[in-house]
Amino acid sequence: MGSYSGGGGDSSGDDDSQDGETTNNHSxxxxxxxxxxxxxxxxxxxxESGAGGGPPVGPGGSTGGGGGGGGVVTEPPxxxxxxxxxxEDEESEEQEDEGQPESPDVEEPDVEEPEDDVDESDDTxxxxxxxxxxxxxxxxxxxxxxxxxxxxxxLSAMSWxxxxxxxxxxxxxxxxxxxxxxxxxxxxxxxxxQAKQKWMECSEDMGMPVDPSFWDNDPxxxxxxxxxxxxxxxxxxxxxxxxxxxxxxxxxxxxNINDEEVLAELAEDLGLDRExxxxxxxxxxxxxxxxxxxxxxxxxxxxxxxxxNGRVRYSDFSTEFTFQGIPEEEPQELQGFVExxxxxxxxxxxxxxxxxxxxxxxxxxxxxxxxxFEIGGxxxxx
Numbered sequence: 001m002g003s004y005s006g007g008g009g010d011s012s013g014d015d016d017s018q019d020g021e022t023t024n025n026h027s028x029x030x031x032x033x034x035x036x037x038x039x040x041x042x043x044x045x046x047x048e049s050g051a052g053g054g055p056p057v058g059p060g061g062s063t064g065g066g067g068g069g070g071g072v073v074t075e076p077p078x079x080x081x082x083x084x085x086x087x088e089d090e091e092s093e094e095q096e097d098e099g100q101p102e103s104p105d106v107e108e109p110d111v112e113e114p115e116d117d118v119d120e121s122d123d124t125x126x127x128x129x130x131x132x133x134x135x136x137x138x139x140x141x142x143x144x145x146x147x148x149x150x151x152x153x154x155l156s157a158m159s160w161x162x163x164x165x166x167x168x169x170x171x172x173x174x175x176x177x178x179x180x181x182x183x184x185x186x187x188x189x190x191x192x193x194q195a196k197q198k199w200m201e202c203s204e205d206m207g208m209p210v211d212p213s214f215w216d217n218d219p220x221x222x223x224x225x226x227x228x229x230x231x232x233x234x235x236x237x238x239x240x241x242x243x244x245x246x247x248x249x250x251x252x253x254x255x256n257i258n259d260e261e262v263l264a265e266l267a268e269d270l271g272l273d274r275e276x277x278x279x280x281x282x283x284x285x286x287x288x289x290x291x292x293x294x295x296x297x298x299x300x301x302x303x304x305x306x307x308x309n310g311r312v313r314y315s316d317f318s319t320e321f322t323f324q325g326i327p328e329e330e331p332q333e334l335q336g337f338v339e340x341x342x343x344x345x346x347x348x349x350x351x352x353x354x355x356x357x358x359x360x361x362x363x364x365x366x367x368x369x370x371x372x373f374e375i376g377g378x379x380x381x382x
Contacts, residue, residue: 146324147300148177151184154226154246154257156294157199161206162312163244164351167341169317171331171352176321177299181243183230184296185289188222195219199251205311207347209376211254220258224286226250229263232280236272245270248343252375314351335367342382343373349381 150166152159170179189195196215203210220226226246233242245266249255257263260281267277293310299320306320318328331337331352338344349360364370364381372381 146177146302146326147298148179149182149298150180151182151291151296151298152243152294153184153187153223154230154243154250155187155195155220155223156184157202157210157251158206158293158311159295160247160251161202161208161210162295163208163247163345164348165312165314165317167344167348168314168331168352171337172328173317173321173326175329176326181239183227183234183286184223184291184294185287186222186224186227187291187294189219192219208345209252209378211252211376214250214254214256217256219256225258225260226263227286228281228284229267229277231284231286232277233267233270233272235280235284236276238267238270238272241270242267242272248375248380252345252378254376334363335370338364338367338370338381342370343380344382346379346381 148169150159166179169177192215196212199210199212199215202208203212230239230243230246233239246257249266250257257266260278263281264274264278268274291309295310295312297308297312299306299317301320301324306316308316321328332340334349334353337349337352341348346357346360346364349355349364350357353360353363355363361379364372364379367381370381372379374380
């Protein structure tokens with residue numbers, strides 16, 4: 001269980017979906033081979049066949065002298081177009097006179113290197129689909145954990161008296177919820193006697209230790225200072241332990257905690273950085289607004305939200321969880337419960353494990369390394 005900081009209700013956590021990187025393999029095929037003079041010149045072979053293998057064609061289709069004897073070639077008369085290959089005959093005659101055919105230079109064409117046509121759409125679509133699947137899985141995991149926020153303050157006797165119920169909710173549904181305490185808006189006390197009467201009623205109805213004499217000895221005018229101290233403890237991640245310690249000293253023991261030195265010493269006893277605590281005590285800002293009755297409890301569920309003002313019962317929560325299809329779990333062993341939440345009051349053990357006072361006290365005394373002390377006539381175990 002953590003403590004809720006500020007006015008948000010940010011539990012969730014942190015939407016780390018990560019965007020997958022699309023990696024495409026841009027491969028290229030090799031160039032087509034374009035060959036020039038490779039020593040086997042086909043053009044040279046053609047010239048040789050014209051010089052020694054077959055006679056050039058003369059006018060009217062007649063042939064000249066044959067073979068290697070270097071026969072005379074009769075040129076067509078000027079203006080006679082009947083010889084289609086006159087240019088070729090002259091070239092062949094020149095090659096025969098020189099006795100060595102020349103291979104024409106073949107210039108390789110400038111060819112732009114072709115690029116493979118890679119269809120990137122398939123890879124991109126696959127990566128996008130994987131990202132969507134990952135995001136959906138993360139969203140589903142976040143939706144599986146429900147948010148439970150309770151606004152309280154250190155001088156609310158009812159907020160202290162419902163602690164047995166809240167501990168049972170934590171134990172039986174802790175895997176399904178993120179539970180945070182949040183400072184309620186500042187309250188003013190215009191009538192200390194009326195505030196004292198409410199404390200007495202809570203003690204009679206709830207069975208938790210309450211000392212209403214708190215209101216007989218210079219009571220505070222508002223919850224401004226103690227709420228700032230609560231928020232300063234939240235800044236160091238110790239809000240839950242700190243609010244319980246303030247309840248034990250103020251509501252249960254009846255001691256006035258509306259003093260900066262007292263609040264700083266309490267923070268130091270819990271292992272908080274005192275210097276930082278005192279700085280935050282001066283700088284934190286508190287929420288304003290009215291609340292009907294404390295604690296003010298809100299639970300964000302998948303189907304519908306649920307909220308209560310004032311006293312809450314375990315059945316209020318279990319009914320909502322059953323409607324959500326969330327099963328109730330068994331609480332951990334008593335030894336682990338005390339080690340995790342101590343100091344715990346006997347009524348808290350009674351509620352969590354559904355046992356009577358005599359059995360609760362007997363089981364607590366049998367635990368290894370567990371001691372007790374009394375506040376307001378009630379036993380606390382740690």
